Amino acid sequence: MKKNEMFSKSLTFMKIQESLKYLYKSFFDFIYPPFCYTCDERLKESERLVCEKCWNSFKPYEGGIKIEKKELNIPGKTNFSECYLTYNYNEKTLKLIHIFKYSKKSSLSIRMGKKLGEVIKKNNFEKKFDMIIPVPLHKSRERERGFNQSDLLSRFASSESGIPLFKNIVIRTKNNKSQSQLSYKERIENVKNIFRVKQPEMIKDKEIILIDDIITTGLTVNSCCGELKKHGAKEIICMAVIHPVEK
């Protein structure tokens, strides 16, 4: 008897909770109508920010895309052995990265980080590599933005793949300008000596996955890899979400 009463009570409570949730959701949907960022279609109940159809359209290969070094624009030798991407570059994926970069949308970073982890697993990297390191932001920059997008991606890539994540091993010592606005010559100068390894003992003879959100010319990751190599890293591969090709 008593049990039943409690059950019905909790049922009404649940109903109230349910309708409150519905009210809350409709209120937010009214102010911020839920439409997909990349295709402008209306989102389903379970979807957030980007629709399932779009997510599916992003993935080209199960094992990610390996890009050749010649596709990048690095003068001289590269400091990493391979470079992998999760998504093909197109207008939609570029939009995705832009939104992600300039506003903290954690549901996006979960999704994209997990995808990075899936690529790692498909290639069996979790057996070979010792650690994941995100490309750091300068302290003041990170404070200004409130988060580091590579950190977020790495966190979920790490939890998906099981490779431990190490932040703060390498830091950015110079708050250099955004690469996107510079000419190629300026870019090379811009990324020189901007990273410093704080805990060299941690990376000695280790195999490392370096994660960034976008790889454009590869100059920034290459500079970071160079610093890691200098302090004894054995092998490094780079991973990113996309590689925008300037047409």
Add this chain to the structure above:
Amino acid sequence: MSKRPACKVAIAFIIGIIVEKYASISTWYIFSIIALSLIIFFLIPKHYRNILLYLGIVLLGMLRYGAFISVPNKGHIIYTNSFGNWVEIRGWIKDKRNYFDEKTKYTVELTKIWDGKYYKNTNGRVLVNRYIEDNNFRYGQEVYIKGRLLKPRGSKNPGEFNYAGYLRNKGIFAIINLGSKSEIRFANKKNGNWFRREIVEKIKFDFINRISKNFSGQEKEILKGLLLGEREGIDPDLKEQFAKSGIFHILAVSGLHVGFVIFLLGFFVSLLRFPKLFKIILVILGIVFYASLTGSRPPVVRASLIYGIVLLGFFAERRIEPLNSIGTAGLILLLFRPDDLFSASFQLSFAAVSGIIFITSAFEDFIGNAFKYLPKSFLIRIFKKYIIIPLIISFGVILFISPFSGYYFSRLSFIAVILNLIVIPTTGVIVGLGFYSLIVGYFIPNICEPFNIVLHYLLKLLIFIADYSNKLIYSYMDVSRETVILIVIFCIFFYLGYKSIAEGKKRRLLIYLLLLANILILDRILFHRIGEMRIIFFDVGQGDSALITFPDNKKMLIDGGDKRLSFDAGEYNIAPYLKRNGIKFIDWVVITHPESDHIGGIPFIIKNFKIGSVLEMGVKEDSEIYKELENEINAKNIPRKQIFSGMRVNDSELYRIYILHPTKEFISEIYRNTNNFSIVIKIVYGESEFLFTGDIESFVEEMLMRYNDFLQSDVLKVSHHGSKTSTSSDFLSKVKPKYAVIPLGEYNIYNFPDSSVISRLKTINTEVIRTDLNGSAVFTSAGKKLVRVR
């Protein structure tokens, strides 16, 4: 569900407000329509229900507006019958502003009113004008006031600013001017919100004191305006220069300033090591405090709300649809104050934000593509970031607010597009440095000296820009309302036409062109009626002024109202009408006689418009205002012509302007005052006849009887504001006017119009039009039937 639900709902709500404003449908009707709609809602198929839902929102808008404007409770000040009488009131200061000309304006929240026997409870707000500077009393102070209770003036001439409406929007329904016979006493008690009185206002008081100590002249006043919204102390002439340059918006605390403050707060909290949620709360508290520091002016509240919606969206990790966000903001604001929809400030705020949204989305790809082909050098980068993008945004804002500023202020500013690039960052730096100096200076007074010197020069720069730029040619343009409407229509059709060409829909283009042609024809019918004469008798308060537009488009201004302390009929009553109707040239300005209430407004008109010639009868007056008038005439080299009875003014055969009085001989005689020298004019156009009698008294009327039946007129401008010494029965029996217009002011001290004059007019069945009750009177005639328009 649509992509912008808030916009759709807001539009439906707005339609409701507009319908209710102009149709004033009673609440019970609306309720019954709602009940009916509810029944229909459940009867009709589902997919029609949406329409009904929007209809429901329209009805809600109507209900809300109806409830908002419905008169307040019984004790409210508007129900007193003491308007025009001396009253004794008690209340507390809700708001205090110090004005440029050492004037103080208090908004007093009423608590009690003396009814002759007792203090009765009352409520509502009164604006109290005091003609000395008050730097002591402020928000919350209880006061006792004895003075004459006046109704604020509404828009009583076409084009004139609606002062009563402006005050009503602030909940003010009455005015008391403190003169020599009135009294103001400050009680020892305080009232109002404790937090605002003891915290916000004290900080503000301290800020103002320190600004006054460190700055002087107009720099001080502008800084007070920029930081705290206290812009009333700025010289009106300087304000006008800012307005002409199109950069007045930096003086009025607005969304721009809220943006700066949010930026500063954001920078400040980014230095702190707090959790993120705590930082956001800190920023929000900061904005709320800033808003209350500026007296919660509507533009600040609007901007804070929009920023708040965007911030919440970021926090909730939602996609932010810009238009939908401002739709939400508009809806919330209108729910609280639906009447704001009709305020210029509200419309300008939303036009500016829409302009930014429109232009950034329209040019996003354009900028990206344009810069793709340019080399990526440092200079081009700077050029794009600090010149091109701000220029485009500035252009978008000006593009969207121009129709509104043209419509309300009869002015378009073009130079502002460029000036904004200098002025806005300068303002940002001033706001930043100013607050830094005030806050740090609170703890360490001497440290701010260098900042104050920089501030001083930046403020000087602003004044220089405003002063210099409006003198450039084409920096601004005075436009008539017709021009503004036509430009907007052309822009819309240009956009529609462009779209249909781009989409290859030729038939649609044809339809648009036909529609446009029809609108242009309609415009000719509405604004340029050929062969029409139009006469407006202005309401200039206690004074006299009329403008005649003849069928050949020549204009005659007969007298120009009065000029008193802080009032100029030329500036406030006549010029707005001229500007709104695109009148830049007046062929004849007639000075019937040189009394202040007939010539006071003319100097302003001469200064700001082109004049063909001044017609006068030659008797001068030894007064300040007459000297000013002569100086203006001489300065612009305007030909002066003496006119006497028997002279012709125009050559046109279409219409006649006759001078009936005075004769040349009459001028040589000497009288106590100049009233009887008044020029008397008769205008005849086809079958319509008008008689203007200036301020003549009955003995001149007797002299005029010699014209006999020629005096007969459709409209008589009643002499001497309805004084009993004029408008005799004999004279009226000859004039036999259909309409008699009496120009006079409310609560005038002469007790015009005299009841005997009114009864004399009534006995011959003349319709009496008093400008104090009716506002301006307007007649038109196409040579046959006379039409009273207003």
